[in-house]
């Protein structure tokens with residue numbers, strides 16, 4: 001395993017607070033929101049279980065990237081909501097996206113284990129997680 005990959009290999013969460021894997025090393029039962037959605041699933045109330053971290057050199061947005069992972073065994077089928085439910089959800093999610101430190105809407109639901117946006121938690125070179 002190269003040094004870069006070892007940097008992000010933390011299955012016990014000692015370093016990053018939750019289990020952390022480099023790309024392609026994460027256990028197969030841990031999926032991103034996008035991967036869950038592709039299977040017609042949603043996290044179903046579970047918090048983030050683990051994360052994938054990698055260093056991106058993409059022009060314009062270099063830095064450490066994070067994708068949060070959910071356990072497919074706790075996932076539930078997607079359900080369709082009524083307009084009233086959607087409005088209530090949008091309001092609740094807006095509150096869950098607002099960082100208590102910088103007061104900004106992070107654009108994603110703040111991970112409970114951090115309590116803040118990624119910028120406040122990991123520094124300004126971190127950008128928002130992939131799957132939203």
Ligand SMILES: [Zn+2]
Pocket residue numbers: 099100101102103104116117118119120
């Ligand atoms: Zn913040």
